[in-house]
Amino acid sequence: MATIKMAYGRASLTLLIPDKNILNEIGCASSDPTTSGERVLSEALKSFDTDLVSNRRVTVLCDDYTRPTPRAEIFKALFPKLSTARAVDLVISTGTHAAKTPGNDDIIETAEKAAKSAGLRAIESFVHDVNGSGFIHAGQxxxxxxxxxxxxxxxxxxxIVISDMKPHYFAGYSNPIKHFLPGCCDFSAVENNHSMALDPKSSFGRHPLHPDPERQNNPLALDQLEAMGLIVGDRSVYAVHLITNEGQIMDAMFGEIFNTLPEMFRRVDGYFGETVEPADIAIVTPGGFPDDESLYTSQRALELTAAGVKTDGRVLFFSACENGIGTAKAKQNFYDRLVLPLADVLKTIEEEYVLYAHKAYKFALMIQKLKTLAIKSEIAPEILAAAHLTPIENPQQILNTWLAEKPDATINIFHHANKLAIYEKAKS
Structure with missing residues (x-):
């Protein structure tokens, strides 16, 4: 009997599973305990030539508080390299997330302390607000x-973009380009770009800059790449690329993005990509908070691991959702769509896309495929049930019931699923 701990919110829950039923147990690769994140960053930044920023205004882009990026460690390593800059701006590229939050305030405070320690001449901090004003039209x-x-x-x-890279279920990968669109664009630009998420080719593991030509067709990612080009013009974009797990830096690279992204995509594939045989049951956790902070956020874990469960299979999903469904707009165009009959969910979104609806669309497709999508969550059971989900209080009990019905059922277990990229093994 295997004892399996599943991350859940800010804690974990335990399952007992017969060894004979477990087909795969997959999580993210662990960092080398003999190599510190500080050393990994130091090695990556050896290629940083300070002449690059000498007497220039540098804009550093970083993600917001909803991403578990080890920013303090990165600021400490990066900011001394910017000491010859004339000025430094820090921009938190929130996309459509809330701008004014305690978490974003903490990022600014951390950055300003690091800048002072590094002796930077000046640093100004900005948080992108999708509901703000002052947008500039760059073109189409x-x-x-x-x-x-x-x-x-x-x-x-x-x-210079600080980019924590991982598979992204419709943009191909989380990568520096996303810090421009959706990161720093207005609502309508993000909405039109994200409408392309309905295209099956807009999927994880695919990007126009991927080194494998067979994996370069992703309409949504191409749109983001073109948008970045319109925004930056002839200015250079460099990145501190990171690969992390549980806040630990496992790998890093610094360089101009067109020169470094193909290699970083290859590395992300190596760390997070797995090919598996679909199982009768998939047990999935996004990885705890903040990756399961809301249902809107945690749903990506199901998309990234969908190939690991059979058609008409069952999923046991651990997602605490301490922030509930998500923001008010996410609830309106994600959850409120999902409570319709599933055929209507798909039909209405295909007829008229609005931002956040791609989540409902993909969720509906997955629910249609499955016998049961059971979820352990702090969201009220009636709210989950209205969205075609099966709320459960006791995960062990539901798993025991499933195994009693089919004692030889195969099980795939996915930890930190918000970073995985699961592909179906080809049938022999």
Whole structure:
């Protein structure tokens, strides 16, 4: 009998599972305990030539508080390299997330302390607000996105993006390009871009800059790439690329993004990509807080592991959701869509896409495929049941029931599933 701990919110829950039923237990690769994140960063930043930023205004882009990026460690390593810059702007690229939050305030405080310690001449901090004003129109992409971006980006002479990379279920990968669109664009630009998530080719493991030509077709990621080009013009974009797990830095690289992204995509595939045989049951955790802070956020873990469960199979999902469904707009266009009959969910979104609806669309497709999608959550059971989910109080009890019905059922277990990329093994 295997004792399996599943991350849940800010704690964990335990399952007892017969060894004979377990097909795979997969999580993210662990960091080397003999190598510190500080050393990994130091090695990556050896290629940083301070002449790159000398007497220039540098804009550093970083993600917001909803991402568990080890920012203090990164600021400490990066900011001394910027000491010759004329000025430094820090922009938190929130996309459509809330701008004014205690978490984002903490990021600014951390950055300003690190800047002072590094002896930077000046640093100004900005939080992108999708509901703000002062957007500049950069033009239109080939796929029709009108690119309007935060005017603070026009202050930059060179960009450095702090990018915690992982598979992304429709943009291919979380990567530096996403810090421009959706990171610093207006609502309409993000909405048009994300409408392309309904295209099956807009999926994880695919990106126009992927080194494998067979994996370069991703319409949504291409739109983001074109948008970045319109925003930055002839200015250079560099990145501190990171691969992390549980806040630990496992790998890093610094360089101009077009020169480094193909290699970083290859590395992400190596750390997080797995090919498996689909099982009768998949047990999935996004990885605890903040990756299961809301149902809107945690749903990506199901998308990234969907290939690990058979059609008409069952999923046991651990997602505490301490922030409930998500923001008010996410609830309106994600949850409120999902309570419709599943056929209507798909039909209405195909007829008219609105931002956040891609989540409902993909969720509906998955629910249709499964016999049961059971969820352990702090969200009220009636709210979950209305969205075609099966709320459960006791995960062990439901698993025991499933195994009693089919004693030889196979099980795939996925930890930190918000970072995994699960592919189905080809049938022999």
């Amino acid at each position: 992409t080939s796929q029709g996105t009108q690119v309007r971006y935060n005017r603070v980006l026009d202050r930059a002479e060179i960009f």
